[in-house]
Amino acid sequence: MTFKKNHKQGALPYGEKPLGIKPVSFKPRQGQLEKLKTVPNWQELLRDYIDILVEEHCD
Template identity: 40%
Template sequence: MPFKKNNQYGFEKKLDRPLDKKIIGFRCYEGQADKLKQIPDWQEKFRLYIDELIKDHSE
């Protein structure tokens, strides 16, 4: 049963910054994807790590 638009129970993103429309995909070593998905809030932690990696590389 689909949700009606503008319902009070709809999903709300609680991010500090908006997400880009482009998707970055990469291949993990065997077993990494399953272990990564077990970490709570792993996507946001990964985004913050990418910011650090870019900052370190640009210096």
């Protein structure tokens, strides 16, 4: 199924800031993934932590 331009279906923006095109991928330590998935809103919390991490180490 193809979508016409300016269609009303599909994914909506998430949060206040737009998401990047390329995902970040890493291998967690054993057991971390299962525990991480139990944290509510973990993806947004991780994005916030990445902002803090970059700010502290890249200035």
